[in-house]
Structure formats: structure tokens, C-alpha cells
Amino acid sequence: MTDHHRLEGTEDRRFRGALDDVIIVPLVVVMLAVKNILRFIVTILMRLFDYAFPFAMQIVWLPFFAVKLLGNVIIAVMDGALRVLPLSEATRQRWHLSMRRNWSRLRRMISYRRFERAVHDAFENGMGWVFRKCRHLTPNAALLVILGAVLWIPISFGAATAMHAVLLAKATSWPAWVQFLHPLATILAKSKLLVLPVYPAAWPQAKKHPFVQLAFKSHETIQCLHVIKKFGFRYRQATSYMLSCGFDTMAQCKATASVIGGD
Numbered sequence: 001m002t003d004h005h006r007l008e009g010t011e012d013r014r015f016r017g018a019l020d021d022v023i024i025v026p027l028v029v030v031m032l033a034v035k036n037i038l039r040f041i042v043t044i045l046m047r048l049f050d051y052a053f054p055f056a057m058q059i060v061w062l063p064f065f066a067v068k069l070l071g072n073v074i075i076a077v078m079d080g081a082l083r084v085l086p087l088s089e090a091t092r093q094r095w096h097l098s099m100r101r102n103w104s105r106l107r108r109m110i111s112y113r114r115f116e117r118a119v120h121d122a123f124e125n126g127m128g129w130v131f132r133k134c135r136h137l138t139p140n141a142a143l144l145v146i147l148g149a150v151l152w153i154p155i156s157f158g159a160a161t162a163m164h165a166v167l168l169a170k171a172t173s174w175p176a177w178v179q180f181l182h183p184l185a186t187i188l189a190k191s192k193l194l195v196l197p198v199y200p201a202a203w204p205q206a207k208k209h210p211f212v213q214l215a216f217k218s219h220e221t222i223q224c225l226h227v228i229k230k231f232g233f234r235y236r237q238a239t240s241y242m243l244s245c246g247f248d249t250m251a252q253c254k255a256t257a258s259v260i261g262g263d
Contacts, residue, residue, distance in 0.1 A: 015229070015230045015233045015234070020227060020230070021234070024227070024230060024231050024234050025234060027231065028231065028234045028235050028238050029238070031235065032235070032238055032239070032242070062179060062182070063179055063180040063182055063183060064110055064111060064115070066176070066179070066180075067110050068107055068110055071103060071106070071107060071110075075099060075100070075103050078099060079096060079099070082095055082096060115183060120190075123190055123191075123193045123194060126194050127193060127194060127196065127197045128197075130194055130195075130197050130198060130201065131197040131200075131201045132201075133201075134197070134198055134201035134202040134205075135201050135202075135204070135205070137202055137205050138205065139205050139206060139207075139208040139209040139212075140209065141205075142202040142203070142205035142206035142209070143202075143206040143209045143211070143212065145198055145202050145206075146198060146199060146202050146203065146206050148195075149195035149198040149199065152191075152192065152195050153192045153195060156188055156189060156191050156192045157189065157192065159185075159188055160185045160186070160188040160189035161189075163181065163182075163184070163185035163188065164182065164185050167179060167181060167182060167185070
């Protein structure tokens with residue numbers, strides 16, 4: 001505790017008020033405001049997704065229910081046709097049992113749980129393949145792959161969310177078969193899992209790229225600047241002041257999210 005106060009006293013002497021605080025202090029205030037706003041938005045979105053995800057899963061389940069219902073109707077129609085056709089009773093019964101047996105086996109395969117499991121296994125194998133391939137890329141290729149992965153995560157998330165939203169909004173006006181695109185949106189959303197192993201797999205090669213090495217050196221140089229160190233000190237001061245005044249942004253975000261969520 002004594003060392004901490006001594007360090008604070010040393011920093012206070014190093015970073016006394018000066019003319020540059022006219023720029024630094026407003027920037028610190030803006031950064032704190034942006035940080036708290038983003039934290040609030042993320043907290044609200046997480047709470048909304050907690051409620052929206054189970055509903056979305058029910059919507060994705062509907063196409064499988066429709067396929068089962070359509071299959072039952074087709075089997076019923078074919079049973080009716082068997083009664084009309086000039087067949088012997090033994091043949092008619094054999095065909096009837098064969099259709100029922102095959103449809104029952106196929107019906108058990110048409111389920112969201114099996115679909116989710118198949119998608120999970122496919123992506124798990126895909127992630128393993130990505131990890132094996134990315135470890136042997138050149139620095140240029142590894143850097144491009146990481147940049148593509150960074151872009152794909154928000155793109156896949158936004159596209160999948162938009163597809164689910166549009167399909168729900170147009171459920172009454174568009175043809176019923178369009179709702180079968182919900183599983184496609186689910187696959188699109190899960191595709192971001194493929195890029196997750198890209199970072200640990202491609203980074204050892206990507207960091208050898210001259211641009212990345214230049215970025216590292218530039219970052220170290222910028223960190224050593226007096227104005228940057230002073231900015232960090234003022235930021236820590238502002239954060240400590242907010243906490244001492246009882247302004248805990250995380251607690252307030254959670255409380256607001258609870259109110260919005262109805263807890």
C-alpha cells in the first residue's frame with residue numbers, strides 16, 4: 001500500500017497540470033463516455049439475445065415440423081392410392097408396411113437436434129482443417145487470412161440476424177417455403193466458428209510479416225511518449241475518481257439491463 005501511494009506521488013510529480021491538459025482531459029472524458037456507452041450497449045444486447053435466442057430456435061424448428069407434416073400427408077395419400085389400385089391384399093399390405101417403415105426411419109432423421117449435431121460435427125472438422133492449414137501459411141497469406149476472419153465475424157453475424165428478421169417480418173406475405181431458409185441462416189451464423197482457430201493458428205506466421213513487426217515497433221515507440229503516458233495517468237485518475245464517487249458503470253449497466261429485461 002505504501003509503495004502504491006509512493007508510485008502515485010511520483011506520477012503526480014511527473015504529470016503535473018500543464019497546457020497539454022487542455023487537450024488531454026477532454027479526450028479522457030470522451031473516451032470514458034464512449035467506453036461506458038459501448039459497455040451499456042453490449043450489456044443490453046446480451047440481455048436481448050438471452051430472450052431472442054430461444055425464440056429463434058423455435059422458429060428454426062418450424063421447417064422440420066413442416067417437412068414431417070408434409071411427409072405424413074404424402075404417406076396418407078399413397079395409402080389411399082394403394083386401396084384404389086388393383087392389387088392383392090398381401091401385396092397392398094406389404095407395400096403399406098414398407099412405406100410406413102421407411103417413412104418412420106426417415107422421420108427420425110428429420111429433427112433439429114440431428115441437424116444441429118450434423119452442423120456441429122461439420123464445423124468441428126472444418127475448424128481442425130483450418131488449424132492444420134493455417135500453421136503452414138506464409139506470413140503474407142497468414143496476415144490476409146486473419147484480416148478476412150476479422151471481417152467475416154461481423155458480416156456473418158449481421159447477415160444471419162438480418163435473414164432471421166426478414167423471414168419473420170415477411171412470414172405472412174411471402175410463400176411458406178421461404179421459411180425453410182431459417183436453417184441456412186443458422187449455418188451462416190455458425191460459420192464464424194470456422195474462423196475462431198484462425199487467430200492462434202495463423203498468428204505465429206502473421207507476426208513475422210514486416211508490417212506487423214513495424215506495428216509492434218511503432219506501438220512501443222508511441223507508448224514511450226510522454227504525452228501518451230500522461231494520457232494513461234489522467235485516464236486512471238478519472239476512473240479512480242468515478243469509483244470513489246460511487247459511479248460503477250458495470251453495476252449500473254447490469255441494473256438497467258435487468259429493468260429492461262423485466263427481472
